[in-house]
Amino acid sequence: MTGFRGMRFVMDLIKRFTPKRESLTGNESISDKQLEESTTTTTLTVMKRHKWSLALGVSAIALTGVITFTGHQYVEAGMVNVYHVKLDGQEIGIVSDNKIIDEYKQRKPQEVQQKFPDVHVVLKTNEVTYEPERAYNLKSDDSAVLASLDELLVPQPVGIELKVDGKTIAIVKDQQTADRILEQVSAPFAPKAKETAKVAALSTGIGEDITTAPSELEKVEFVQKVDTNEVPIQPNDLAKPEDVVKKLKTGDVQPAKYTVVEGDCVSCIAKKLGITKQFIYDKNPGLQDDKLKIGNQLDVTVLKPTLSVKTTERVVQNQEIQYDTEYVKDDSLRVGVVQPISAGKNGLKKVTIQVTKVDGLMTEEKLVNEEIIDNPVMAKVKKGTKVIQGEGSGKFAWPVVSPSISSTFGMRWGKLHKGIDITGNKNIMTADNGKVTETGYKSDYGNYIIINHLNGYETLYGHLSKITTTEGTIVEKGDKIGIMGSTGDSTGVHLHFEIHKSGSLENPLKYLNR
Structure with missing residues (x-):
């Protein structure tokens, strides 16, 4: 404050002794130059008279600067x-x-x-x-x-709420626990140790079961929608993982037994309970050839899993291609006499089948590709010129227009599927020339037709909704004989088609090519 007061003192002195622009004794004005000279003279005079006061003001200013700097340093340190x-x-x-x-x-x-x-x-x-x-x-x-x-x-305890189709099944500790539970549910249905390299080496025998054949897994998914989300809980809300797995697999269904009574048969029981014959055979491995005893108990427990596992697999099989026969007419031979000229040889093709399973049970199969490995060699024979009415050529045509195979030939869950199932146009046609030898209804085939082609071959057409031919009729290849249906032991509308040669079953895909 002393520095500021000294400065103010100097300024007051200068102001006090500086003459005004007007004269002190009159009204005469002085010039700017005279005013400037006067002011300068006054300032010097004042400085001479008040040397000590001026020095004191300058010192005060310097001291103030020092104090300000020192105060700043003190504040900065704090x-x-x-x-x-x-x-x-x-x-x-x-x-x-x-x-x-x-x-x-x-x-x-x-x-x-x-x-x-x-x-x-x-x-x-x-x-x-x-x-x-x-x-x-x-x-x-x-x-x-x-x-x-x-x-x-x-701290807030939280758990993972596991939902199936929007319904809460259980609350488990964390997401890792939920993932392990879902993996335990799906793992049993994923193919194990089935390498693609093994698939190409499959046998072509009818004993090969497509449901258990080596396959390449394409996709594993749940049929129902599964959701998991974090929720606040009390510790006693948590379920045991093993209990959750059991609930998801079985739906808490209790075992069910059926006691055989007089007059029962496997198909009768299946129809009565609304299940399939195959299901009864699968649940009761000791059951053979529909032999039932009164009082026997059958396991008919139908599990209803809360969470079902759907797998899509690719099966590759080698199948034979039946060779064709070229007939050379010979007037010297009697009617019906055939003499070989050159032998034929069956070919080989690799077929790829996409198999869909739900909880390990096959629900759908689809032929997706055929690849010729060896072409068949045509046989050549001499044949009498007289044509026998109804005799087949040995070369079969598809019995359905725009065919699509829904089930192939072979073993299914330990039992033989005797033919192929075909969907497409519902008009059923004979696959070759022949004679209708049998029509009727059976519990397994439903409405069916058998045609004898008079050359060692017979064909069977099953599950028809309507038969449009009669026994004894001579038919030619492509003639309409019935309409596709779902009669008998059938799931969905389709044609069940079989080929028999000299009384033995043949794989129809051996004779039918895309």
Whole structure:
């Protein structure tokens, strides 16, 4: 303050002795130059008269600068960096270092989880934030802040809610537990140790069961919609993983038994209970050839899994291609006499079948590709010129226009599927020239037709909704003989088609090519 007063004193002196622009004794004005000279003279005079006061003012100014600089240094030395800690936006205290909070947020959830090993615990440390500030002599209290966080952050037990088609099945510890449960449900139905390399080496015999044949897994999925989401819980809400697996697999269905009574047969029981004959055979492996004894108990437990597993597999099989025969007419031979000229040879093709299973049971099969490996060699024979009415050529045509195979020939769950199932145009045509030898109804075939081609071959057409021919009729290849249906032991509208040669079953795909 002394420096400022000294400066003000000097300025007052100069102002006091500086002449006005008007003369003191009159009204005469002085010029600017005269005023400037007068002011300069006055200033020098004042400085001479008041040397001590002027020196004192200058010293005061210098002293003020020193004090200001020293004060700034003192304040700067008292400045500190601190961090305002907030929980969900509300300040709870000040810490000296942000690392204290970072380490706490990393350490505390682990400590809490160790205290609750049987449940998954969430600690909302993400709601803890901090803001830096540089301030003078602002006090922090690290331990008080951490103590407040311990008190305010309440551990929340959470679990994973497992839902199937929107229905809550159970609550389990965490997502890893839920994933393991779902894996345990699906794992039994995924093909094991079935390498693609083995598939190409399959035999072509009729004993090969497509349901258990080596295959390449294309896809595993659940039939129902599965959802998992995190929910707050009480520890006693958690279900045991093994109980959840059992519930998903069986639907908590209790075992069911059926006692055989007089007059029962497998197909009768199946129809009565609304199940298939195949299901009864599968559940009762000791049952042979429809032989039932009164009083026997059959396992007819129909499991209704809460969660069903759908697999899509690709099976590759080698199948024979039947060779054709060229007939050379010979007038010297009697009617019906055939003499070989050159032998024929069957070819070989690789067929790829896509198999769909639900809970390990095949629900659909689809022929997706055929690849010729060896072409057949045509046989050549001499034949009498007289044509026998109804005699087949030995070369078969598809009995359905725009055919699509829904089930191939071979073993199914330990039993032989004797032909192929075909869908397409519903008009059924004879596959070759022949004579209708049998029509009627059987519990397994439904409405059926058998044609004798008078050359060692017979064909059978099953599950027809309507038969449009009669026994004894001579038919030619392509003649309409019936309409496709779903009669007998059938699932869905299709034609069941069989080929027999000299009384033995043949794979129709040996004679029919795309």
